[in-house]
Amino acid sequence: MFNRERTRRHMTDGAFASPFPVEDPVALAALEVAQSGLAAAVRALADATVRTRVAAPDLAAVAEQVETLTARLLAEAQEGPLGLETDSAGRLRDHGNAMVGMRNPIAPPLVVTGDESGSTSCALTLGAGYEGPPGYVHGGIVAAVLDQVLGSVPAHLGLPGMTAYLNTTYRRPTPLGAPLHCRGWVERVDGWKVHARGEIRDAQDLVTAEAEALFVVPRWAREHLDRPTGDAAGTAPGGEAAQEPSAS
Numbered sequence: 001m002f003n004r005e006r007t008r009r010h011m012t013d014g015a016f017a018s019p020f021p022v023e024d025p026v027a028l029a030a031l032e033v034a035q036s037g038l039a040a041a042v043r044a045l046a047d048a049t050v051r052t053r054v055a056a057p058d059l060a061a062v063a064e065q066v067e068t069l070t071a072r073l074l075a076e077a078q079e080g081p082l083g084l085e086t087d088s089a090g091r092l093r094d095h096g097n098a099m100v101g102m103r104n105p106i107a108p109p110l111v112v113t114g115d116e117s118g119s120t121s122c123a124l125t126l127g128a129g130y131e132g133p134p135g136y137v138h139g140g141i142v143a144a145v146l147d148q149v150l151g152s153v154p155a156h157l158g159l160p161g162m163t164a165y166l167n168t169t170y171r172r173p174t175p176l177g178a179p180l181h182c183r184g185w186v187e188r189v190d191g192w193k194v195h196a197r198g199e200i201r202d203a204q205d206l207v208t209a210e211a212e213a214l215f216v217v218p219r220w221a222r223e224h225l226d227r228p229t230g231d232a233a234g235t236a237p238g239g240e241a242a243q244e245p246s247a248s
């Protein structure tokens with residue numbers, strides 16, 4: 001299922017091919033449109049909730065309506081988190097993911113692209129709901145964005161790993177409501193371990209935060225992946241030299 005070559009071929013959108021067949025892809029695609037539409041609407045609601053200045057009676061009335069809608073959704077809901085699901089395109093998807101999940105209104109949602117060299121990229125703008133210091137992005141959210149974009153690096157190499165550490169350096173405040181760009185790249189592959197680096201830049205192309213991270217394919221997942229060979233250790237995939245970051 002997680003053959004590395006096969007994984008690489010199917011990783012252009014960051015998802016793994018699913019081993020589970022989709023019974024009715026057309027119906028599932030329609031459901032996905034509705035799910036993502038709901039998430040977008042609730043995301044807008046959350047943003048409006050932070051920024052609204054309407055009077056208290058209006059707030060109370062809206063809260064009542066929202067509670068009614070919540071009950072309607074819970075009329076049929078699963079108990080716990082979504083985990084991985086097969087989408088209409090036959091890919092494994094983490095629709096509940098806090099950063100990229102299309103069903104998750106808490107997710108910005110990030111759209112992370114990448115290639116087989118392990119370079120990843122994401123354009124984003126974070127609104128009022130992600131505030132930390134006044135007018136700027138919360139430091140934990142900055143780290144979460146870096147975790148996601150750098151975490152896509154090993155995934156694009158066919159070595160999906162969990163974050164062992166993420167060391168984040170905050171160079172300057174990251175502005176809210178303005179275009180940002182985050183990218184990641186591979187520094188070194190060492191067996192089941194991928195060392196990655198990345199950064200966030202603001203609209204003036206200044207680095208606001210950077211990170212270096214280690215992602216490890218968990219022991220429980222290794223049997224599903226090709227075992228790294230000696231050739232893979234210590235080099236970027238394909239035997240290329242580790243990629244250099246551009247000057248900041």
Ligand SMILES: CCCCCCCCCCCC(=O)SCCNC(=O)CCNC(=O)[C@H](O)C(C)(C)COP(=O)(O)OP(=O)(O)OC[C@H]1O[C@@H](n2cnc3c(N)ncnc32)[C@H](O)[C@@H]1OP(=O)(O)O
Pocket residue numbers: 002147151160161162163164165191193214216217218219220221224
């Ligand atoms: C189907 C696929 C889906 C894969 C899942 C894909 C999910 C994507 C998630 C997105 C990113 C996240 O947010 S992940 C969420 C945040 N992270 C977590 O919750 C991870 C919690 N930690 C863990 O589960 C574990 O500690 C792991 C997986 C990181 C490692 O445990 P393990 O699998 O038992 O491996 P272990 O033998 O301990 O370590 C393997 C090698 O890595 C090194 N190592 C381990 N941790 C560290 C560390 N902090 N700093 C330095 N080195 C470390 C060890 O020394 C060893 O080196 P050597 O002796 O071999 O040289």
